[in-house]
Amino acid sequence: MADTGNDALYQARIKIYPRSVKGRFRNFKWAVLGLAYGVYFLLPWLRWERNTGPDQAVLFDIAARKFYLFDLVAHAQDLLWLVGVLLIAALLLFFVTGIAGRVFCGYFCFQTLWTDLYLLIERLVQGDRVARIRLDKSPWNANKLLRKAGTHLLWLAVAFWTGLTFTLYWDNAPDLVVKWFTGSAPFAAYATTLFLTATTYVMAGLAREQVCTYMCPYARFQSAMFDEDTRIVAYDTSRGEGRQGRHKITRELKSREQRREQGVGDCIDCGFCVQVCPTGIDIRNGLQVQCISCALCIDACDTIMDSLGWERGLIRYTSEAQAEGKKSSLLKPKTIGYGLALLLAISALVWSVSSQAPLDVAVVQVRQPLFVRLSDGHIQNSYELHLENKTDQPIDLAIMMHGLAGARLDAGKFSALTLAPQHSLRVLVRVRWRSNHNEQGSRSFFLDVIPQKRQDLGMISAPATFYLPGSAR
Amino acid sequence: MSQTKSSKPSAVQTTGHAWDGDIQEFNNPLPSWWLWAFYATVVFAVVYWVFYPAWPIASSYTKGVMNDITFLDSNGNRKTTHWNTRSALLRDLQEGKTAVLSRDYLDKVAAASYMEILGDPEMMAFTRSMAKGIFGDNCAPCHGSGGAGVIGLFPNLADDDWLWGGSVEDIQATLENGHLGFMPAFGEVFDDAQLDDIASYVLSLSGHAVDAAASERGKAIFQTNEGGCYYCHTHEATGLKSQGAANLTDQIWTIADVNGAADLEGKKERVKQVIANGVQRRMPAWSDRLSAAQIKLLTVYVHELGGGQ
Numbered sequence: 001m002a003d004t005g006n007d008a009l010y011q012a013r014i015k016i017y018p019r020s021v022k023g024r025f026r027n028f029k030w031a032v033l034g035l036a037y038g039v040y041f042l043l044p045w046l047r048w049e050r051n052t053g054p055d056q057a058v059l060f061d062i063a064a065r066k067f068y069l070f071d072l073v074a075h076a077q078d079l080l081w082l083v084g085v086l087l088i089a090a091l092l093l094f095f096v097t098g099i100a101g102r103v104f105c106g107y108f109c110f111q112t113l114w115t116d117l118y119l120l121i122e123r124l125v126q127g128d129r130v131a132r133i134r135l136d137k138s139p140w141n142a143n144k145l146l147r148k149a150g151t152h153l154l155w156l157a158v159a160f161w162t163g164l165t166f167t168l169y170w171d172n173a174p175d176l177v178v179k180w181f182t183g184s185a186p187f188a189a190y191a192t193t194l195f196l197t198a199t200t201y202v203m204a205g206l207a208r209e210q211v212c213t214y215m216c217p218y219a220r221f222q223s224a225m226f227d228e229d230t231r232i233v234a235y236d237t238s239r240g241e242g243r244q245g246r247h248k249i250t251r252e253l254k255s256r257e258q259r260r261e262q263g264v265g266d267c268i269d270c271g272f273c274v275q276v277c278p279t280g281i282d283i284r285n286g287l288q289v290q291c292i293s294c295a296l297c298i299d300a301c302d303t304i305m306d307s308l309g310w311e312r313g314l315i316r317y318t319s320e321a322q323a324e325g326k327k328s329s330l331l332k333p334k335t336i337g338y339g340l341a342l343l344l345a346i347s348a349l350v351w352s353v354s355s356q357a358p359l360d361v362a363v364v365q366v367r368q369p370l371f372v373r374l375s376d377g378h379i380q381n382s383y384e385l386h387l388e389n390k391t392d393q394p395i396d397l398a399i400m401m402h403g404l405a406g407a408r409l410d411a412g413k414f415s416a417l418t419l420a421p422q423h424s425l426r427v428l429v430r431v432r433w434r435s436n437h438n439e440q441g442s443r444s445f446f447l448d449v450i451p452q453k454r455q456d457l458g459m460i461s462a463p464a465t466f467y468l469p470g471s472a473r
Numbered sequence: 474m475s476q477t478k479s480s481k482p483s484a485v486q487t488t489g490h491a492w493d494g495d496i497q498e499f500n501n502p503l504p505s506w507w508l509w510a511f512y513a514t515v516v517f518a519v520v521y522w523v524f525y526p527a528w529p530i531a532s533s534y535t536k537g538v539m540n541d542i543t544f545l546d547s548n549g550n551r552k553t554t555h556w557n558t559r560s561a562l563l564r565d566l567q568e569g570k571t572a573v574l575s576r577d578y579l580d581k582v583a584a585a586s587y588m589e590i591l592g593d594p595e596m597m598a599f600t601r602s603m604a605k606g607i608f609g610d611n612c613a614p615c616h617g618s619g620g621a622g623v624i625g626l627f628p629n630l631a632d633d634d635w636l637w638g639g640s641v642e643d644i645q646a647t648l649e650n651g652h653l654g655f656m657p658a659f660g661e662v663f664d665d666a667q668l669d670d671i672a673s674y675v676l677s678l679s680g681h682a683v684d685a686a687a688s689e690r691g692k693a694i695f696q697t698n699e700g701g702c703y704y705c706h707t708h709e710a711t712g713l714k715s716q717g718a719a720n721l722t723d724q725i726w727t728i729a730d731v732n733g734a735a736d737l738e739g740k741k742e743r744v745k746q747v748i749a750n751g752v753q754r755r756m757p758a759w760s761d762r763l764s765a766a767q768i769k770l771l772t773v774y775v776h777e778l779g780g781g782q
Contacts, residue, residue: 366619368618368621369617369619369620369631372621372629372632374633374724374779375632375634376723377724380631380780382631410780412591412594412777413592414593415592418594426601426602427597428597428777430780
């Protein structure tokens with residue numbers, strides 16, 4: 001439509017060429033990146049000694065429904081722990097964001113980490129900001145082709161190894177790598193690896209800051225947790241602008257004294273802080289939704305201030321309240337609330353993990369038929385016992401019952417009932433009972449699973465219900 | 474960052490065509506990502522034609538170059554064919570990971586004796602899980618998914634009363650050969666009063682408080698050649714296993730719903746109906762429909778449903 005041409009909804013992306021910078025925040029970010037990559041890329045290869053199970057330290061065995069985490073084995077019933085971990089992650093995000101702003105975005109988010117690595121590759125192959133701009137503007141020739149192709153190939157290699165590493169967490173890593181390259185790995189392994197290769201390449205190589213600005217929901221709801229005391233990366237406007245605004249260094253405006261006299265601020269408008277920004281914003285325009293608090297502009301400005309011999313901190317971590325000269329307090333009901341909820345969630349998870357039952361018993365009533373009349377007038381109910389041994393030693397079991405006077409238990413004709421380590425079993429048991437008073441309805445009782453020859457395991461009494469022919473008869 | 478482009482209506486180019494002097498056509502080309510995605514699907518389709526069945530040719534079709542699906546057909550011959558989902562499914566059912574696993578376990582159970590299976594928790598768990606499916610496919614239509622049967626039509630397999638014997642050998646023989654259950658109709662032979670007497674006697678056998686005189690008259694018919702009931706039901710009325718005759722002394726009734734009747738008269742009426750009309754039941758033979766291993770699994774399953782002997 002011609003008449004709506006003025007309000008275009010689509011904005012073409014303006015390519016960003018972030019410049020490299022050195023400084024304490026940059027060093028910290030490299031350290032985080034090194035640590036995170038060390039854990040992520042090496043963990044599947046770490047071997048671990050177990051009495052039963054694979055020798056891989058961290059392995060998520062979907063087929064066997066067992067999740068190996070060092071000495072902990074999580075079973076399907078322990079899925080609630082995942083809820084706990086996710087809850088803790090969410091609360092930690094709220095807590096940290098409430099105190100220190102978008103720390104996660106700036107230092108720990110994988111989008112930030114992988115984009116950093118991709119920028120490093122780009123810089124090593126094509127050169128820094130100016131060289132890259134010049135290369136993009138130059139006509140296609142052998143040099144440009146080589147550098148561009150080299151960058152993308154290296155990106156793809158990193159993306160591929162990222163995807164493959166993720167896949168390795170779900171099967172025995174050394175085997176799977178061999179299988180992957182000999183074409184005998186499961187389809188899911190290829191699909192997962194190639195999908196993550198594609199997403200890593202697209203997100204970290206091509207989309208970059210657009211992921212943070214347009215796609216990421218966390219970026220948006222973290223803004224809702226900000227208040228005037230939240231730590232933010234901010235430009236000291238009063239110092240930088242003075243009365244007359246910022247100005248480049250000229251012969252008349254060289255020393256701070258000259259600038260003060262002229263009413264000009266400390267910002268020399270060199271643009272370094274804008275050039276290093278991975279999301280392409282100007283921090284001097286104030287708090288913006290695109291800012292991921294990566295603090296690289298602080299490093300950039302500190303570098304300039306150091307070279308001029310002026311004190312650092314023209315761009316620094318501060319809060320809105322501090323910037324306006326008020327006192328900023330971190331102990332606020334909101335942060336205390338987040339902190340308490342976080343502690344509660346962590347304690348609950350730790351308690352749940354440490355009190356994992358070594359022997360899991362569940363009783364499932366056979367409901368088809370619910371009860372059967374036997375030839376001697378007894379009523380029979382059947383139950384399926386789901387037994388799971390979560391230890392790495394075999395457990396001998398005896399099955400008994402209590403709570404239903406005169407009832408007989410038939411637990412099958414097994415000579416011995418042994419649960420192999422990390423193994424589950426379903427056993428059918430039958431209970432026969434005759435009420436002396438022609439009762440109807442149902443009665444509660446307990447099926448007892450008693451570990452033999454194991455002092456460390458106690459008897460487990462599982463509640464069960466015995467059904468009699470209903471009142472309709 | 475991005476900036477809004479100031480695109481004025483006049484900035485949109487036209488194709489340069491003009492009709493009727495002044496009708497022009499704006500040139501709004503497709504977005505390039507859309508166009509490239511379209512080209513990609515074209516390339517994908519061409520690659521697909523090479524590898525997979527694609528183009529119809531008269532009564533046949535192009536088969537694709539992937540001639541790699543090998544499976545056993547219904548005659549047991551090894552066949553290799555072009556890629557198709559039907560054969561791929563057959564191959565997975567024959568050689569898939571879980572298929573091989575369950576076949577290995579099935580071989581183990583098939584080689585074991587009944588005592589070994591019943592004494593081993595692992596083998597029992599496998600047998601119950603696998604036989605449940607076979608039972609559901611073949612037996613459940615009559616006997617119900619839990620084996621509870623239907624009173625008057627199909628016997629309850631979950632109780633401990635067995636018309637044809639409840640040992641594993643008996644159950645296996647029943648499954649293999651089937652049975653014809655037959656009791657003659659006495660409705661033409663005896664009058665109503667006599668039927669009443671016989672029913673009274675039958676109920677007295679399982680401890681019901683019936684009229685003693687009627688019961689005595691009924692006993693005379695039951696235990697002599699007048700009625701001849703004892704031929705099959707025996708003098709003790711516990712039933713002859715070889716005839717599939719019911720045990721009349723216990724609390725289980727498979728034809729007359731005695732336990733479902735409200736009072737003694739109702740119970741007697743239901744027993745009378747059975748004596749008058751007789752019983753004709755047929756359990757089909759399964760030896761030509763199920764494999765020996767499947768019958769073995771089913772035998773153990775039925776034995777364990779409620780109370781095998």
